[in-house]
Structure formats: C-alpha cells, structure tokens
Amino acid sequence: MPRVTFPHVAESYRSFKMLMEDLGNEVILPPRPSKHTLDLGVRYAPEFACFPVKILLGTYLETCPKGVELIVTSGGVGPCRAGHYAQLHKKILHSLGYPVDIVVFEPPRLYPLDFLHNIQRLNPRRMSYRAIYECVRRAWRKLQALDNVEKLTHKVRPKETIRGATTRTYRRVLEWIDRAYSLVEIEEAERSALEELQKVPQDPNRDVLRVGIVGEVYVLLEPASNLEIEETLGNLGVEVERSLFLTGWTRDNTWAETTEGLTVKEAAMPYLPELLGGHGRDSIGNTVLYAKRGFDGVIQLAPFTCIPEIVARTILPRVSEEHNIPVLTFFLDEQTGKAGMTTRLEAFVDLMRRKKAARRPA
Template identity: 50%
Template sequence: MKLTFPHMGYSYVAFKALINELGYEVVVPPEPSKRTMDLGVRYSPEFACIPFKVLMGTYLETIEMGAEMAISSGGVGPCRAGFYGVMHQKILNELGYDFEVLIFDPPQSNYLDFIKKLRRVKPRGMSWRVFIELIKKNYRKLEAIDQIEYLMYRIMPYEINKGDTYRAFNNALSMLDEARTKEEIEDALWEGRKIIARIPQDRSRNPLKIGIVGEIYVVLEPAVNFYIQRTLGEMGVYTDRSIWLTSYTQKNVIVEGKIGEHDIHQMAHPYLNELIGGHGINSIGETVIYAKQGYDGMIQLAPFSCLPEIMAKGIMPRVSREVGIPVLTIFIDEQTAAAGVITRLEAFLDLLKRRREEKAQETCNA
C-alpha cells in the first residue's frame, strides 16, 4: 500500500522514515505550491479555511503520485478541523477516487477508536513492541528536527552572511534524514547543532524580538505563511513561535488533559475564560507571556474565516493595550500575496523600532 500524509513544515522527514520502516511505500507530499492551492480551492467549499484547502490540494497531488491512503490527525472541540477528514473523504469519493483518509483523533476522545486505527496501520506479523519502538524512534527524529529548526531561528538574526544559517540548517536536516538508528539520530542532531552554531555571528547586535502565535497549520507550514520566520530572521529579527509539532503532541495527545497549558490558560483568563476551539485561547495567553518576557511585538497568524482566531483578534487590542505589546494580525487565504505580507512586516518593524527608541529616550530622560 502507498501511504501519504499532510505536509507540515519539515516533519515530512520523520513521517517518511516511519512509513518506510513499517514496510509501506511512502508518497512524500510536495511542499504546498500555487498548484496545490489551485486544486484545493477548486474542490473545496468557498468559505473553508486555508488549511482545509491546502490539504485538499495535497491529497489530490499525492493521488496523482499513486497514493492510496493518507494518514492525518483530527481534532475535538468547537474548531471545524475535527470535520476535515470526513469532508475531505466525501469530496474525494464524489470525485471518483479510491482513496482513504485515515484520521487519528486524540486518544483521550476515544481510546478504542485510536487503537483500532493503530491496528490498521501496524503491519501483520509485526509485534506491538517493535511497532511502538519504531514510532518512538521516529518521534525522537521529529524532536531533533524541531530542535535544529529552533536553533536556526535563534542564530539567524546574528548571522554575518545572510543565508548561512538556513544553508547550515538544510545540511543538518539532510543528516537527520539519513539517520536510521537511535544512535545515528543522536549523532546527527549533535553534528547538526554544531554546524548551525558555528555560523559566523555578530553578537553585538540587539535585534527586535517578536513572538508568533496563531492557528497551528499556518504557524507550522512555512509555504503557507510565506516563510515568515525565515524572512524575519534574515531581516535581523529574533523570533519565537508558540507552537512546535512535538510540544503540541505532548500537550494534546500523549499527556491527557492538556497538562502544560495551564499557565497559558491562566494568563488568558482575564481576557478569555472559555475554550473557543482551535488555538484561540492560546493566542491570547501566549501574547501575555511574551509581553512579560520582554518581547517587542507579536504576530498572530490565522486562516481567513478561522472563528477561534477571529475571536482572539477581537480581544487582542485590549490585551495589547494592557500588557503593552503591539500585535500584528495576518489573516491568510488564497488571495494573500507575499508582497503584501512583506510590506506589512516592514511597516510593523518600523513601528517597533521607533517604539524601542522612544522607550530608550524616556529612560534617559527619567
């Protein structure tokens, strides 16, 4: 059987390895492109959000590449993401494709269903012990990918030669891609971190610091958010995003009850004390946390028509005013253009620079 999965950042390296080691033929989804978007828009409901449309386009592209089944995650709560799998399957069936979308919802919502679907993926003849070990090993590879990407964004605003850090990151990612055993993964991570850390840097710089919050897919998929973290990094901005795939998995899948998000919800409570689905409450709480950590500004990334993020945006002006941090909200859909995003980023950075200078002047005059 030929299996595929949604493209989300650099996670494809780990998912590709896992599917191969399970003995299936893997169809690696292409990075979302204009064609992906065109296909998704053509066959999706008009007011579906951009993650739905991108996934729709991705499934159609991988079907052309021979894929027979896609494995994806679901969701619970008010967010419409919980219905994506059902809708994608219905549309693909109506188009006449013999293709299955297998959705794994968080196990806490239905343990029996989760185990039943694991049984479908586990190859016959493979023991549960070996199956679980393969998942754990490739989850470690996923953690390593997150770690080197995290380091890349830490180094990028200090790099002397523009583009060095991204090239070093790609070298490190290639080493992780080639790693097969646990030991090789750890060695590749160690070497990759050294390669990135050796980039010539100017540590005398004092870059602007921007936190990034929002809906998980548009935050994690660079091709959808116009490579915003890399763009800001190469503009000399220090960025930190609130969502990483492995930390999200730990908080929402592996650990029951979203342990680890208590502080975020506590910070959001004065402004929003109801779970509104998606990452709406997180966007509020994490903005407060970033402000307390001394960040200069915030960027909220959201799909156009995403109700949780629309609600969060409505609350953001009060949060911004009370905790003293400017917030730029960017809604993304198929009409959004890179040039427009860059223009807004440049204007936002100018605002933050002036604000920092004014604060410094006030301190001198005090």
C-alpha cells in the same frame, strides 16, 4: 504493501516517512505546497472553507493520482471545523474518482481504543506493540531533533553576517537528520547539526528584536502557508519564538497537556474563560506570556474565515493595550501575497524598534 500519504507539515515528513515505512507501508511523499497545490484546493474545496482545508485538499489531489490508498491525518477537538476536515476531504476525493480511505488520529487520551485500532490499520507487517513502540520512539526522537534544529535557526538568523547563510546551512544539516535511523544516529546527527549552525558567522553585538508568533496550528507550522514569515523576520533582524511546535502539539494531544499549556490557559482566563476551539485561546494566553517575558511584539497568523482566531483577534487589542505590547495580525488565504506581507512586516519592525528605543534611559 498499502500506499500511504499524509499532510505536508514543514520538515516533519522526514519522521513520518520513516515511521510509516517501518510499519510496512509504501509512502507517497506529499510535495511541499506550491501555487499548483493551492490552485487545486481552491478549485474543488468550498469557497469559504478555511485556508488549511484548501492546501490539504490540493496536497491530496497531487498524491492520489500516484495510487494512494490511505491518507493519515489528525482530527480536532472542540468547536472548530478541523474535526470535519477528513470527512470533507474524503467526500470530495471520492467524487473526483479517488476511492481513498482516511485514517484520522484523535487524541489518544480521549479515544484510546480508536488510537490502537488506527495503529493496527497502519501495521501491515503485524508487528507487536513492543516493536511498534520502538518504531514510534525513533520517529519521535527524529521529530524532536528536527524541531530543536529549527529553533536554533530562529536565534542564529537575525545575527548572521552573511545573508542566507543560516538557511543554506539548515537545508544541508536537515539531510543529516533525514539519513539517521537508529536512536544513536539521530542523536549524533542532531548534535552535529546544532554545532554546524553555531558556526554560521554572527554579529553578537547586533540589536535583535524578539517577536512571538501565535495562531492556528497549520499556518504556524507550514512555511509554505505563511510565506516563510519566520525567515523574512530573521532577515529583518528579528528573533522569532513560535508558540507551537509539532512535538509540543503532539505531546499535548497524545498523553497529557503540559504544564506550559495549562499556564497558557491561565493567562488567557481573564480574557476568554471558555473553550473556543482551535488555538484561539492559546493565541490570547501566549500573547500575555510573551508580554510578561519582555518580548517586543507578537504576530498572529490565522486562516481567513477561522472562527477561533477571528474571536481571538477581537480580544487581542485589549491584551495589547493592557500589557503594552504591539500585536500584528495576518489573515491568510489564496489572495495573500509575499510582497504585501513583507511591507507590513517592515513597518511593524520599524514600530517595534522605535518603541524599544523610547524605553531606553536617556
């Protein structure tokens, strides 16, 4: 039974663990990234490698001593260094005495044969494709449930009357989804989790701001990498809508891009008509769409040295001016501190509140 691990991306590990075990693998769970994780990554990664490279390397260095044989990760398309992460990590790990192999999943719609080959590498039980499909279907449904429950926390937290009640409830109901196995159990756990979150005491009359969050996929999805920015904003009375969730990113890279994804590209076209790589063009397009939907502001999250997001950052001031929406950018690396981020967020929230008040009729 091969020992397998994968990157820690928020709560998605609950779904991936179930899938890998169903296929016959022993899962070494990646820990939630911590200061120790980042210290390990910074020590052995190239100095100017982007933030996700360092966090992922640190994660692997925490799991490889436990006997990991295979690392499962995703690749990248377009002019972005993400497509080289796996090869870089493999070379570094081998140089440190960990002879692991890495299975890289590229978009199946572009590389269907490679996708099937990788599935078989992770299928030591030699299950049929029909049986694999059923395993994937359950794992996908669990991933949807995890995303749907998280989305509701972003709406409830800004209105909660007891500080921290949403987060405590969220942590509790996650275990319900984690324990669910069959499709019926997963759907029941999701329904119960959503109902439980709705029970959190809320003030329906509270004046809540709406902020869209755009940026690079990993720092958007992993709270440890963005210093729990969504929870901080919720505690400041801000409803967050993230432009990217793992189910949407997986869907767009697995079988076909969604209509929503194409709309984002169309919105970005006047500002950036070419493929930039990463999520740079999406950051611009989503900012335009958030402005059209009447959001109060947009926050861009970007790893330090991330070229696509740096290019997007140079364009966003024009988008902000033409669409009359405030935009705040955070470039994240190992030097970023939560206290400094919170101070900037408080100032940004204050700016948005004054701007919103000025728009109200006298």
